[in-house]
Amino acid sequence: MASRKIEVVEKKNLVSPPVAVIISVLFPGLGHVLIRKLNRGLLIMASIGTIIGLFLWRIDLLAHRETDFISQYLKALSRKGFFIGFITLAIVILWLWVARDTYLHATRKKKGGFALFAFILVMFFAIGWQISEIDLKKAVTKFPDAWPPLSKILWPWEAAFTRATEELSASTEILIGSEDQGPPPIPVEEPGKPYLRSTPNFGKLSSLDENNNVIKGTILHLTGKNFKPNTLTQIWWFDALGNEFRPRQDGKYTSVTTDDKGNFEYDLVMPYRLIPPSAEGKILNKVEARQVTEVGSLIPADPLKLTFSLIIETIFMGMMATFFGIILSIPISFLAARNIMKGSWVTMLIYFITRTVLNIIRSIEPLIWALIAVVWVGLGPFAGIVALTVHSIAALGKLYSEAIEGIDHGPIEAIQATGANWLQTIMFAVIPQMIPPFVSFSIYRWDINVRMSTVIGLVGGGGIGFLLVQYIRLLDYKAAGIAVWFIALTVSILDYVSAEIRNRFV
Template structure:
């Protein structure tokens, strides 16, 4: 606050008449002069800024940043002097210096390397492709593989140059035997028409490789009659060390795939649906379990109901503390315990989410109980009602709608959480995601990803609408 007055400094007349003394006090301990001048917050902030900066710099061994500490330190002395004379300096310069220290060290500690984002873009490409073409549905299709025999090293009796398949498709080679690197003309007739067709090579032990020309994979399209012609080079399909000079039965292979049906959900798609169902179910069951425990706890954790005697107050503090501790442990960590306890699977996830939700709901519920209007309670109390009757007639009617709203909200959060419980074996779609990550099945992950996005966003919207109506 550049132009704020300082009534603070006026409170300490002795120091404010001796600005050099204030400066001298801030020299050994930053902020001490300011504190003794009455500017407690200012002094404490300066001290903390210097202390934290020095700690980080020493830990990370960033000696070059010590000039900034020196700057903050000097500024602090000047500030104490100025403050004693009645002017409050802008704290922006030391704030900036502190922020530089924090962010420079943060950058180093968290190993930020922006060049990786672009330098390793090749690793991101398959992931991005997977996201854009999720393996959720596929079209029913059939494929065919037809081979035309070819001998490397001609024997006395080479195979026929034309091979005819059952459905009348023929493959004709310009020569049915030859050497590696020979050029070969392949003619096909009677294949499925107007279709992208791949040319492969099969070696004597059945291994297949796609043929390339100038580094590009050969791909041709059949014409209306299902005919094509293509020039290929005989590849080295058997290592030279294994080449005895004997004739080897290789083959040219024609691969075609055509779509014969409509869209249908793929195998991975069904898995995603199944596990998404499990995910939502985990959240539903966990939230329901949590309600049963959270409601009684919330009354015990509500100060206004528990402050009538010291024992109840003690119970209140104990319950509140436990709720706060449990709430701050992520359900994923709790899930680890339950995976050991009840074994892998959705049940462990349910229990972990339940525990976390009891704490979270217990806190939200108890805040509602604390916010209730005391008028009705007084009215019921004057009729001579006991504690339970007060709760039933004056408290419950006030808290049920907000309780419901929070429960829906919690279910929504729990659906999000249960998408990741599978990472530690707690069931749900997270299990599929880690598995597919290990197998680099990015199309499948894409399907999971989009399902989570759409379903969670939808539930989010529905729960927001439901809560609007309740509150």
């Protein structure tokens, strides 16, 4: 080989150093271009242009009522002094720095240099900080607000278990109106059974006058017997339609504690209740004394039971979606494998179309597919499965097709050379190469699908997310916490299991 001399040709500047500096001051970056530092110059131009553009936009947002630039700038400065001042100063420094950089490069005293761009990056961070409304102070000072729900989510287990309750109650009927309408009979006392009577057992409900002042109703003297001793007893009111509610007296729910013998006396003001205009004749309400006590050992509470059943639903949603995804993506993956499809232009066209469609489907998040699926098949786990299946087909189709493309042709040739037929060649040379990536990708996908199905419920796709979003909207943070814990537990177990399985195969 003929040896070649490497000639280093110094390209001459188009302008002298002082001129380059002046041009740089007038138009930052142009000076660099004229001394043949094209990339550096263009990068400086683009950076400064972007910074100034963003800066002007922020000023305009801060003071959009002002008309001319000066007053806009001053208004913005008064509102966000630190930010506006800092960026203004930084732009001035940058301007001078670019001029100096032009001079150093023009006189060949310097090559490269990243400090200038590090400075530009700092400016972008400052602007980004302002644009994205980062407020660390708020994050710290407002944290106590977040603590009550957060602590409930972090430790929700009081809500996970409960005890069976035993209810002890007795009631008596109250006539709304005067005695001459015929008050209801007084209940008969039976030994050993809770008993409640009211004196009188008729009267007027509380009502409002024209000025919305409360006119107190009749005071009922309640006598309770044969209840559990020393236990809080709630007083409930049933209106004529059977709706029950707890009346309040002085802002507190009415309740009374029984004495050592299980008896109590209580004065109840008849509560405020509108009587339906259609009501005719005798209107009977009911007052009830009720003791609710916990008995027996701890049993799982509803949130725990619901969470558990929905976690199972979630895991199976992920599994079914993966199953359908695998079944449907295997044939598609062959259409998307270049080495299979390179035969003719028709097959290549199919290859390109398949690839493009898969890429488009894959780039749409499962959550968005779920929104579409909910419209398609209605709320519930099936919508979630449809959404995850669609996304799985696209993702697995791509992964499988790449596995097919990556197949080693050598063993195929070797097995053919032994006199094996087509099926034997597939079984001995192709399948052994395909199984590990297929299994690995499928398990990985199952992992992803279960993780996705925990959030797909947020948009109505069934599974645990459905429950979680309900609890959060009801502000039931403890129940939500139970769901969150179960999601975390399931996902991490699955993560571990799928990693183990994949390790064995790859």
